[in-house]
């Protein structure tokens with residue numbers, strides 16, 4: 035049977051859209067690319083909502099920013115596509131999808147699967163975000179950066195904090211996923227028995 039998008043799903047998606055936005059405001063300035071909590075919340079969206087709903091919740095966040103709501107680290111608006119960090123925002127959608135895809139394969143995923151799924155999604159975010167960053171800096175806005183500096187700003191300086199938070203998020207997810215699954219099952223209409 036095709037799973038329906040319930041009111042509960044809508045509320046959870048809206049919650050993670052809001053958390054992704056809040057994540058942009060919780061930041062530490064680091065040269066070129068800030069350290070933020072966005073990736074923690076978008077990864078958690080994939081873990082708790084699954085591939086499709088997780089990706090939808092993050093996509094809504096990115097759309098909100100693109101239409102002009104200042105939910106990104108440097109504001110919002112369509113011109114944000116020319117900011118070097120925009121690639122990370124698009125990659126958050128893919129990252130949440132990949133994380134969700136790996137974790138939803140099991141009804142009660144192990145901690146190892148949860149952490150593996152988180153790191154896999156985060157790897158997509160870093161790689162796609164860094165490539166976009168390099169292209170925009172060097173070929174669009176004429177602010178040349180070397181590959182070394184790109185790796186330093188987009189990964190080395192920020193990843194340790196992101197990884198520590200991902201472990202924390204995975205611990206939280208390990209406890210919450212079974213609860214969400216149980217609630218999911220109890221909302222699926224059961225056939226009537228006489």
Ligand SMILES: O=C(O)CCCC[C@@H]1SC[C@@H]2NC(=O)N[C@@H]21
Nearest residue numbers: 068069070073106107119122192
């Ligand atoms: O402009 C934005 O709003 C996006 C900022 C992206 C920050 C990236 S996400 C991956 C990496 N980890 C961080 O903590 N910061 C960068």
